[in-house]
Amino acid sequence: MPELPEVETICTVLRRGTQETPSVVGKCITGAHLLWTGTLAEPSVRTFRSRIRGQRIREVSRRGKYIRIDLTSRTMLIHLRMSGNMMVVPRTESLPRFCRVYFDLGKRWRLVFSDSRKFGRVWLTRDPDRVLNGLGPEPLSSAFTTRVFASRLFGRSRQIKPLLLDQTFIAGVGNIYADESLHLAGIHPQTSCALLSPEQVRLLWRSVRRVLREGIRRQGASIDWIYRGGDFQNHFRVYQRTGDRCRRCGAAIERLVVGQRGTHICPQCQPLLPPGAARATLSSRKTRRPRGSRQIVCLRGDVI
DNA sequence: CACGAGACCTGTTCGC
DNA sequence: TGCGAACAGGTCTCGT
Structure with a gap:
């Protein structure tokens, strides 16, 4: 599940605590229990157990989809992949059903x-940098400008959606937020990035950031049987809305597979134009309407 | 470099 | 109702 907004939400809860649970910052790790040793990437189980004990938690932060917990003399990194979650629970309570490490x-x-x-x-x-090294830029950082985005796209020809999911390209975007961003930008997920107009690049840059921020504001998405507290799932534009009506134009949302991932689009708002037609459409629109663009109008109508 | 298949895992939901 | 298939928020490796 957890993509950037969900991981960010989890980090915030660990860092600040909630009404029921304390912050973990400043707490000392007095014991470690590995119930599924496969969870441990490194070091060995023995080494892990002996090194973690007695470490104090200094800071909790996020890089891409990784949770970073800085300890007295080491750093713990956690990647939740598809179904992971991290939480503070009282010792009097029984362990969650799928607890792997505590x-x-x-x-x-x-x-x-x-x-x-x-x-x-x-x-x-x-x-930790050795593990985090390959990650692309943080999409919400001020350093991630539209120019940075454009330059990273330059010279590439991949389909845009698999590229957005590539963590070395941008860190933190997953399947939900890729679909949502592409819909907001009005771009078909299979569009070759070589065919994106400068305007589409800017629009996509803005859409990715906007959708991620919206996800954080709504404290992430809780889907399927995994409830996480967030409610972004109630505001999806396309993700898992196959057959439902597009909130923008009313057309039926379609599901397709792109790069082996389930993908959701509005066929009206996100047309896949043949290479020649894309240019023709854009240029003819430009002659008619030099400055405004259809996408900007849509965006305005889409503001939540 | 780009892409697809398969692997890693378990749980839920769908279709017959 | 039961049962197998399909599907799921991610990433890695290998082959073409």
Whole structure:
């Protein structure tokens, strides 16, 4: 599940605590329990257990879809992959059904990593940058300008959706937010990035950031049986809305497969134009309406 | 470099 | 109702 907004939400909860649970910052890890050792990416189980004990949590942050927990003398990285979750629970409470790893935080609390599909991974390392090295830019950072985005697209020819999902291209975008961004930008997911007009590039840059921020504001999405507290799922434009009406134009949302991932589009708002037609349409529109664009109008109508 | 298939896993939902 | 198939928020590796 968890994409940038969900991971961000989880980090915020760990960092600030909630009404019921404390912040983990400043707490000491007094014990570590590995119920599914496959969760541990590095180091070995023995080393992990001996090194983690006694470490104090200094800071919780996020990089891409990774949770980063800085400890006294090491850093723990957690990737939730498809079904992972991280939460603080009282020691008096029974462990969640899919708990794979948990940490004792003194006498009253536990930090639990639960993960039904066992895809999630935990690293304990002195050099987190070695793991995080390949990640692309943070899409919400001020350094990620439309020019940076455009330059990273330059010279490439891949289909745009698989590229958005490529964590070395941008960090944090997953299947939901890719579909939502492309719909907001009015771009078909199979469009070759070589065919994107400068205007579409700018629009997509804005859409990605807008959708991610909206996801964070709504504290992420809770879908299927995994409830996480967020409600972005109630505001999806296309994701998992196959057959429903597009909120913008009323056409039926379609599902297709792009790069082996389920993909949702509005066929009206996101036409896949043949290479020649794309240019022709854009230029004819330009002659008619030099400055305004259809997409901008749509965007305005789409503001929530 | 781009793309697809398969692997890693388990749980839920869908279709017959 | 039961049962197998399809599908799921991610990423890695291998082959073409």
